[in-house]
Amino acid sequence: MTETLTEILIVFIKIVCALVWFLLLTLYLTWLERKESALIQDRLGANRAPIFGIRIIGLFQPFADAIKMIFKEDFVPSFSRKFLHTLAPFISFFFVAITIAAIPFGDILRIGNRTINLQILDFNVGLLFILAMLSLGIYGIIISGWSSNNRYTLTGGLRGAAQVISYEVALGLSLIGLIMVYPSLRLSSIVVYQGELLFGFLPKWGIFLQPLGFVIFLFAALAETKRVPFDLPEGESEIIGFFTEYSGLKWGLFMMTDFMEIIIISTLLTTLFFGGWQVPWLASDGFHFPWGGELLLPHVVIVLFQVAAFNIKVFFFCWLQILIRWTYPRFRYDQVMDLGWKLLVPLSLVNIIGTGIIMTI
Amino acid sequence: MIKIFIDKDPVEVEEGTTVLKAAERAGIHIPHLCYHPAFPPEGSCRMCLVEIEGFPKLELACSTVVKKDMKISTKSERVVEARKAVLEFLLAEHPLDCPICDKAGDCKLQDYYDEYGLFESQFKEVKEKREKKLKIGKTLILDQERCILCTRCVRFLREVTETQELGVFHRGVHSSVNIYDGATVVNNYAGNLAEICPVGAITDEDFRFKTRSWFLEKRESICPLCSRGCNILIEYHPGFARFEVPKKVYRIKARENPEVNGFWICDRGRYGYSYLEEGRADQIILNKIDGENVLTWENISEYLGEKIKRLYSAKKATGIALILHTWLSNEELFLVHKIFKEDLKVEKIFFADPPQIEADGYLLTSDPSPNIRGALEIGFDIKTVDLDALADGTDFLLAFGPFLSGLFSLGDLKEALDKIKGKVLFSYYSNELNSLFDIVIPVALIAEKAGSLTNVDGIVQSFQPALEPPGESLPEWKVLADLGKKLGIDSKFFEKFTSPDAILGEMGKKITFFQEKE
Amino acid sequence: MIKALGYFIEIIRGILITARHFVVNLFFHILKVLGIKTKRKGAVTIQYPEQKKEIVSRHRSLHRLMTRPDGKPRCVACMLCVTVCPSECIYVEAAEDPDPEIQKYPAKFIIDLGRCCFCGFCVEACPEDAIRMDTGNVHFAQYSQQDLIYDLDKLIG
């Protein structure tokens, strides 16, 4: 009885921790986006929002934004379909937020004789689950576009749907090669496989085994996040997008969904192609360097190393995605479709066949 | 007919015309300031210089009569130079008050400077100071500095009104237009002076500083204030929606029509434009109504039709009385005549027009309503309202126009109208007369509708809407045509009456007077 | 294919440029925060409310109406500014001045700054140099639109 209760408690704590991590990171990604874009453009970026006169480079800005968003008038246009209009942002938000359940933050943590898996839910189909949830998120976009009852938002929603569905194909196909190499759909196993060494010194990370797969996945994933250069569904600056009729908190949810997608894509890139929580040459008892030599460490330190490695990798990819967003102009719609169907899909097929050939040899 | 050449193009003109008129007919504008088509040429401004082959000097187009095979050039270098020089002389003593000058925008001097002048002033001397604000008439102000001494004003008062209040005084550079000691311009056509002055020397206090001429929209109409039917231009400001400044009529100007009013209008018509806007009714007023309680323009004719049909089947036409007036157009009077006199055989038809005024022997007639002749030609005999005869045995009164209150006191009217059960009024204004009627329907003035009027000399003049009617008001002919249809006595006849033109066409067929006049 | 490769190289170069700006700026800003003085500085823009840019003489700022020596407005209510204003945000009502040398003066002069686009056409059009946009005042934001409607007193004062 107490056993199950502690189990439940542990799961609960894991969920809370993961969600707090997720939401806090989302909040600070908005700050990072401002600051990074500012530095890229030789500015300083948001450096206000003082609390008691303390500004610390605008670190409180996300809170100010959140407060503003909450208290802004929640305007629902009279001509919209009210229920769906309200529902849409929550759908978007929910399907992204739920994906965090399958992400492995670290290996197994042992406290006493209890082992805790640093992952909320260790599915055997974790990868498929994440992909499925990400594609379900498109319903939020379509519904918001439709329920706003405005032809601009409707076309925006349709553009979004078309784009996400197109890139879904490339995204899925690009991962098949990977699954062939690491014969599992369980994310934790994929990470464990990546702990092995190639030629005795190179970590067996996805990026080394599936370089083409990585590139395809990166592009397709960028398109999935619907941000510049693939921001046709929104096109905040010129074309009108699906959330035009939203304001306040509901608009904020769409915005957060965007940033959460960045994080999820980053965690996927990390987990699938950059060894997840793996630190090169760090085994469960300590470092074993390929040139000989060992450094044994206590278990807790190793787990900390792993979680930190995971976080650093995720941050890096978040940073990279923002860098990409602030570097490139938007694609034209036909170019987006061309890139998806005429380049990425054939390339991923080539990747699958190539992987197969190499593996049989 | 003789042939001349203007700018090398051959033109056929009548013998005896001036070069300026001939050129005008050929579509070539020769700038001129002192010449006015109403008067013989004066030749004082020198603006109209043209070059004529065989003449050593440049000639005045306004006073030179054409001869056979004359070769005239209006655009040669010499002419252009001369125009520039003339303008330079005219402007040498001109104050260039354009920012505060009411004429700016309509000013010929301004226009010509823009077209032919554009020189740098060479005069260093101080300009002559003269009287800048001389009150020369009830509403007229003369600015001697702006005057270019074209003498149009002097000639107008000498030849048109024959009152000669203005004259040119002194000589040479000192000459100026002025009034004779102790006298001012007092005649019923004084307002025309501000209009014919080619510059802003004579301005009209009625318009002075109120707005600028280029803001005004100009619309053609006919003056309804007497039976002459002078042709007018209504100039109104469309309003600044941004500052909640509404549309407003600023002035009335004469419109040239040699058959009716020449180039002039009288001051009654010029300054009396308040009737266009003041106290207008803009909503249907329901004081008392049985049955239906919503009455709109759509169902008004149906309501009236029902009412009249019921009465008619009970008592024939003896229960119905009609009050008309002669601000109604030919078309409207014709429809009333057809419906009530011919079809329903109503006998109690009266007229209520504004009381007679004093004619001035020139344009202004003694009838202050524009269409008396039309009513006569259509076949009405104009009986003024007799209250006893009106009320006697009447169940339903259909009255047009706001003029009843000018003929009788309100008490007398109330006493008489109280005897009548149903009373409907079509009126332009909202005044206390309206309280005596069950239903008051706002209607459009002549300036706001299309139609035609027959003036005192029997000239039929068509007019088009110049302004938007206020609020719910619409023209009467629409209700009448509709009513004719709804009554069902001769519905077919009224079917084709979708515009005043169609009605006038039908009138031509039925009434010989209107035959060739549509 | 070759062409596409060319694009690809440019794409990479593009991201390297932005990344360089990011890293360099970040580096110098961190040095500054740590109190280390360097010759080169991280790029900074003008920090607006604390720092203000100097307004150049031909800058178009809040309007003002000029006055005659005796304090009357120099404006003669010619309404040329009203005519030329593309935003239709000026309203002038003229009145008669007893002085025959002035004759016309503005009884009402209203500018709706909420609509004004600061094109300066009114200044160009004025024949009397009566309206100018040289106050240097660019800080007249208000909480209500009504407060942005300036009348004669506000424009002269």
Ligand code: SF4
């Ligand atoms: S008369 Fe004509 S030119 Fe002279 S001040 Fe008036 S508008 Fe200007």
Ligand code: SF4
């Ligand atoms: S006042 Fe006008 S019309 Fe009379 S002479 Fe002078 S310019 Fe001509």
Ligand code: SF4
């Ligand atoms: S600056 Fe331009 S928009 Fe503003 S009042 Fe002047 S003319 Fe009008």
Ligand code: SF4
């Ligand atoms: S243009 Fe000048 S003088 Fe004319 S109304 Fe405007 S401010 Fe006054």
Ligand code: FES
């Ligand atoms: S028009 Fe001929 S001289 Fe004036």
